Amino acid sequence: xxxxALDLVPLLAAMLAxxxxxxxxxxxxxxxxxxxxxxxxxxxxxxxxxxxLVTGSRDAAPMLAGAVAAAxxxxxxxxxxxxxARLSPQAAMGxxxxxxxxxxVVLLETGVGRRVDLDLDHVLLGQLDTLxxxxxxxxxxLLDPDALAALPPELLLxxxxxxxVPLLFAALWKELRLLAFDPDFAAVTGxxxxxxxxxxxxxxxxxxxxxxxxxxxxxxxxALVVPPVVARLLTxxxxxxxxxxxxxxxxxxxxxxxxxxVLPAALGQDWAVSGAGMVAVVGGVLVxxxxxxxxxxx
Amino acid sequence: MWEALTFQAGHxxxxxxxxxxxxxxxxxxxxxxxxxxxxxxxxxxxxxxxxPGVAGAFLLGLALGLDPRALPWLLAGGGLTASLAVLAxxxxxxxxxxxxxxxxxxxxxxxxxxxxxxLSVVQALPVGGQAGLSGLLLGRAAGMAEADAWTxxxxxxxxxxxxxxxxRPLSALLFDPLQASLAGLPVKALDVALLGLMLLVxxxxxxxxxxxxxxxxxxxPAAAARLLTARLPAMAALSAGFGAGSAHLGVAISAxxxxxxxGAVIVLVAVAVFALAxxxxxxxxxxxxxxxxxxxxxxxxxxxx
Numbered sequence: 001x002x003x004x005a006l007d008l009v010p011l012l013a014a015m016l017a018x019x020x021x022x023x024x025x026x027x028x029x030x031x032x033x034x035x036x037x038x039x040x041x042x043x044x045x046x047x048x049x050x051x052x053l054v055t056g057s058r059d060a061a062p063m064l065a066g067a068v069a070a071a072x073x074x075x076x077x078x079x080x081x082x083x084x085a086r087l088s089p090q091a092a093m094g095x096x097x098x099x100x101x102x103x104x105v106v107l108l109e110t111g112v113g114r115r116v117d118l119d120l121d122h123v124l125l126g127q128l129d130t131l132x133x134x135x136x137x138x139x140x141x142l143l144d145p146d147a148l149a150a151l152p153p154e155l156l157l158x159x160x161x162x163x164x165v166p167l168l169f170a171a172l173w174k175e176l177r178l179l180a181f182d183p184d185f186a187a188v189t190g191x192x193x194x195x196x197x198x199x200x201x202x203x204x205x206x207x208x209x210x211x212x213x214x215x216x217x218x219x220x221x222x223a224l225v226v227p228p229v230v231a232r233l234l235t236x237x238x239x240x241x242x243x244x245x246x247x248x249x250x251x252x253x254x255x256x257x258x259x260x261x262v263l264p265a266a267l268g269q270d271w272a273v274s275g276a277g278m279v280a281v282v283g284g285v286l287v288x289x290x291x292x293x294x295x296x297x298x
Numbered sequence: 299m300w301e302a303l304t305f306q307a308g309h310x311x312x313x314x315x316x317x318x319x320x321x322x323x324x325x326x327x328x329x330x331x332x333x334x335x336x337x338x339x340x341x342x343x344x345x346x347x348x349x350p351g352v353a354g355a356f357l358l359g360l361a362l363g364l365d366p367r368a369l370p371w372l373l374a375g376g377g378l379t380a381s382l383a384v385l386a387x388x389x390x391x392x393x394x395x396x397x398x399x400x401x402x403x404x405x406x407x408x409x410x411x412x413x414x415x416x417l418s419v420v421q422a423l424p425v426g427g428q429a430g431l432s433g434l435l436l437g438r439a440a441g442m443a444e445a446d447a448w449t450x451x452x453x454x455x456x457x458x459x460x461x462x463x464x465x466r467p468l469s470a471l472l473f474d475p476l477q478a479s480l481a482g483l484p485v486k487a488l489d490v491a492l493l494g495l496m497l498l499v500x501x502x503x504x505x506x507x508x509x510x511x512x513x514x515x516x517x518x519p520a521a522a523a524r525l526l527t528a529r530l531p532a533m534a535a536l537s538a539g540f541g542a543g544s545a546h547l548g549v550a551i552s553a554x555x556x557x558x559x560x561g562a563v564i565v566l567v568a569v570a571v572f573a574l575a576x577x578x579x580x581x582x583x584x585x586x587x588x589x590x591x592x593x594x595x596x597x598x599x600x601x602x603x
Contacts, residue, residue: 034400035339084584085525085576090339090399091517098514099569105436105511105562110555124435124510125414218346218510219414222407229396229404260415271422273415280411287404291390 005136007261009155010128010214014279015253016162017211021220022227022249023165024207026242027200029228030180035093036075037224040201041208041217042097043074045104045123048209052118053107060157064206071205072198074100101217126216126276128257131155154213161210168203169242172196177238215276226252226283233290248286255282302550311553314439317447318506318545318564321499322515324454326541327461328499329516330523330534331492334472339399340384340493342513343406345500347383348376349413349509352434353420360425367430369446373453373501376509380497383409437508437561439549446505453502457495461534464491469530506545507561514565515541522572525579544568 028034047070051062074096081092108120135141135150142148169176179193211220231244256279261272301307305315332341355375359366387405391398420431433441470478471488479485496516503512519540523533548564577584
């Protein structure tokens with residue numbers, strides 16, 4: 001089988017999922033809400049499973065609706081817990097997302113999972129390796145409508161989200177910068193950070209679902225935090241932060257998948273290592289390099 | 299289910315229940331201090347960061363000709379990488395450009411990624427016993443052998459003993475860190491000791507609850523206890539009781555419902571206990587708050603009349 005059939009789709013899926021998550025991660029990092037990414041990436045699981053359960057279909061629309069609803073429910077509960085139980089945000093989030101995730105695990109393991117064809121190992125560790133494109137015969141398939149129609153639907157979802165998130169940034173550039181750097185000023189000037197925060201949460205849930213199919217629930221967090229952290233270590237302006245994070249996201253996605261497939265082959269082995277895991281490992285190497293570079297330049 | 303609750307469902311079931319209860323007890327007690335010291339997130343990161351150590355220990359054990367499935371050996375590897383991840387998160391946050399929470403999230407996700415890579419190597423090897431490894435992700439209490447339960451109980455007992463010995467200085471630290479350091483308490487050493495205790499509990503919880511959800515048993519019973527009392531010794535005792543009780547009931551429920559994953563069910567029982575405490579706590583509960591508000595409104599109306 002060719003590169004197009006076996007490796008092209010995982011490569012694109014990892015790059016685009018990291019891009020969408022990494023861009024949104026900038027806003028989480030700058031508003032000191034990186035934790036929210038962790039919470040949402042776990043909380044979407046019961047939303048996805050319940051959507052399957054109710055509609056019985058694997059279509060993207062009910063799945064996204066379920067995930068967005070779960071993300072809002074989780075955010076709402078975190079708010080209630082911090083106020084009513086006077087817990088710290090990190091403790092409140094810990095309680096909410098472990099509760100949500102446990103519900104998802106129980107639903108999956110007690111039979112629903114078998115019906116919806118969602119495997120827990122894939123949920124946790126990603127399923128990049130299963131995103132193959134058997135209809136492809138070579139690069140020419142990229143121009144063949146029949147072969148294109150047989151692309152894995154997960155890739156189409158990830159692709160759509162990876163187009164929508166940069167558009168969101170372009171359309172709301174100034175507003176998002178204000179939200180990131182001076183939410184108080186934004187509120188005083190009559191601009192609605194509450195609506196914008198809600199929009200951001202919805203976008204985050206959608207991006208998490210997209211990344212979920214590629215790299216799994218936990219490694220989605222790597223895609224959310226690594227690109228912004230590298231950019232934060234290397235740059236001083238908002239524009240540079242966003243641009244560098246986008247480049248880092250694409251590099252970690254591509255580097256991870258290529259290393260996971262190519263490295264064992266170069267060593268003469270016939271097995272492949274986890275592509276999703278390798279994406280996070282490449283991200284870790286990039287953070288280490290950026291941290292060392294930041295120290296060099298003082 | 300009644301049989302499971304009263305340890306009469308057979309030797310294996312009793313072993314599983316005893317192991318999980320020992321872990322729940324220690325997690326509740328230690329979790330109290332972890333929660334009050336604001337270390338919930340670092341505990342979650344440490345738990346996820348045990349994966350590369352566990353998988354690495356399996357591979358190393360295989361290469362050295364040891365039994366790679368021995369639980370103490372795997373847990374030692376997990377403890378090592380979890381400690382390294384905590385150190386890495388601290389180092390990353392030290393520059394000041396990256397805040398604590400983001401640094402911890404990086405350490406968590408990157409070390410879990412490394413674990414996923416090593417796990418995929420383990421699973422590609424033509425040896426047995428890999429199922430036990432991926433069982434540590436979400437726990438596989440049913441597969442617990444008697445030796446495993448003893449390991450968990452020993453780890454939990456050590457954690458409780460150290461906690462008991464350090465109760466006084468730790469309370470002083472939680473009550474007022476500044477005052478504690480002025481009074482000459484070794485604050486840094488106490489924090490390291492608390493981290494060590496937290497790590498022990500996380501390791502004890504891997505076979506029962508798994509590394510993804512183990513943090514819940516550290517913070518959920520503690521948060522429930524905090525709703526009910528403000529006194530630290532009472533809170534620790536209550537939290538330990540909630541942890542042990544959630545583990546006990548969770549094991550029994552999952553024994554009665556075939557297919558239900560023990561770890562996730564234990565977490566849900568703990569969350570249910572927390573929800574009850576949140577509703578019904580006499581001082582800080584939602585019902586009490588609504589009552590107070592209604593009484594206030596009635597008084598205001600009476601005054602206006």
